[in-house]
Amino acid sequence: MKKNDEARWAGLMLQAQEGKEDAYELLLSELAEAISAYLRSRFGDIEVLEDCVQESLIAIHQARDTYEPGRLFRPWLFAIVRYKSIDILRKKNSFNKLLELQQLSGDELVLDFDAQFDGKVNCGQILSELSDRHRQAIVLTKLEGLTMREAARYLKISESAMKVRVHRALHASRQLLDAKYK
Amino acid sequence: MGSREELILSLVNDLKVKPKQLPILYVAFLWWVVSWCYVVVATLLMGGIREDSHEHWLHHFQLEFLLGFAASFLVMLAAWMSIVPGLLSKRLLYASLFVFSSWLLLYVIGSYEPVVELNMYDKREHCYFEGFLYSVPPLFFAFFLMSRRFALQQWQSGFLMGLAAGLIPALFMQFFCMYEPLHILQSYVLPVVACGFFGAFLFPVVNGWLAKH
Numbered sequence: 327m328k329k330n331d332e333a334r335w336a337g338l339m340l341q342a343q344e345g346k347e348d349a350y351e352l353l354l355s356e357l358a359e360a361i362s363a364y365l366r367s368r369f370g371d372i373e374v375l376e377d378c379v380q381e382s383l384i385a386i387h388q389a390r391d392t393y394e395p396g397r398l399f400r401p402w403l404f405a406i407v408r409y410k411s412i413d414i415l416r417k418k419n420s421f422n423k424l425l426e427l428q429q430l431s432g433d434e435l436v437l438d439f440d441a442q443f444d445g446k447v448n449c450g451q452i453l454s455e456l457s458d459r460h461r462q463a464i465v466l467t468k469l470e471g472l473t474m475r476e477a478a479r480y481l482k483i484s485e486s487a488m489k490v491r492v493h494r495a496l497h498a499s500r501q502l503l504d505a506k507y508k
Numbered sequence: 509m510g511s512r513e514e515l516i517l518s519l520v521n522d523l524k525v526k527p528k529q530l531p532i533l534y535v536a537f538l539w540w541v542v543s544w545c546y547v548v549v550a551t552l553l554m555g556g557i558r559e560d561s562h563e564h565w566l567h568h569f570q571l572e573f574l575l576g577f578a579a580s581f582l583v584m585l586a587a588w589m590s591i592v593p594g595l596l597s598k599r600l601l602y603a604s605l606f607v608f609s610s611w612l613l614l615y616v617i618g619s620y621e622p623v624v625e626l627n628m629y630d631k632r633e634h635c636y637f638e639g640f641l642y643s644v645p646p647l648f649f650a651f652f653l654m655s656r657r658f659a660l661q662q663w664q665s666g667f668l669m670g671l672a673a674g675l676i677p678a679l680f681m682q683f684f685c686m687y688e689p690l691h692i693l694q695s696y697v698l699p700v701v702a703c704g705f706f707g708a709f710l711f712p713v714v715n716g717w718l719a720k721h
Contacts, residue, residue, distance in 0.1 A: 350523050358516065387522065391526050394531055404594065
């Protein structure tokens with residue numbers, strides 16, 4: 327079965343590199359199932375499993391031209407999947423630690439700041455001083471009103487990474503506000 | 509339709525045919541040959557070859573140079589293979605670092621027990637900076653070629669490429685500057701390591717910039 331997959335996936339990827347959309351769709355669908363099964367066998371039913379699968383699919387899409395005909399497909403595929411999954415799990419851990427720290431230091435500060443930020447953001451001064459990544463995160467979630475999931479999908483990043491980005495953007499904005507309105 | 513299916517459809521819609529890329533090993537050898545030619549010409553233009561180097565070649569240079577050459581080749585191979593997912597095996601990575609360490613060890617041993625009489629004959633004025641500076645253009649040329657690939661661990665690829673670029677002038681300096689193992693360690697090998705860290709720091713930055721433009 328594995329040998330069949332290997333040859334079929336390699337063949338489908340070569341067709342995808344030539345621009346055949348049907349082959350590419352079939353390949354991505356099969357890979358999504360295989361990645362999902364692989365991650366479940368390694369990590370169990372983790373809550374970020376779907377994030378890992380989707381991030382892996384995006385990375386496969388970005389790296390599709392680096393697959394060379396004649397080379398094994400599975401080592402190429404699983405190197406990407408392993409790297410992306412570990413990256414997401416690491417970010418998830420960092421985000422959890424961040425939340426714990428935030429809870430220890432007091433939620434009120436952040437919530438107060440959210441209200442403060444929502445009231446003053448219209449002037450655009452703070453936004454213009456933020457970095458592109460932070461500005462984008464604030465605009466999508468605070469002004470456009472997208473949910474974290476929708477914003478994450480738009481930016482092609484995981485939901486947990488989106489939450490971290492928004493948190494950092496708010497923190498950077500708070501520092502700017504503190505400096506301006508002290 | 510679930511979010512996964514939506515994602516797959518959007519990726520399929522984004523499918524574009526890109527020009528075929530050369531196999532990574534072709535690119536690697538092309539870079540290696542061009543870099544060697546550049547370093548030889550640059551070093552010759554900036555100062556002549558040491559007159560007695562051919563005498564040393566007959567004695568102990570062979571082992572040092574051949575080991576250094578092997579290290580340069582293996583590190584270069586590991587660096588280029590690291591930018592294609594799943595291509596670099598741990599065996600090759602460790603082998604390249606082992607040969608590089610062995611080459612370095614030869615000079616550590618040589619500094620305690622020199623094989624030939626030490627001399628300052630044909631010492632170049634700025635050999636420390638020369639070695640490092642000569643390795644910078646090949647390094648940036650490599651970054652440019654590497655940016656079209658997909659390095660998963662960018663700092664690792666940058667570090668290996670920095671070592672590979674730094675090793676080429678370091679090997680040549682054996683023929684172009686004075687012979688003394690401690691001098692070689694300080695003035696040629698140290699810049700190789702510095703170039704490795706330089707590459708590790710710079711590659712993610714350059715890669716990000718090139719991806720945007």
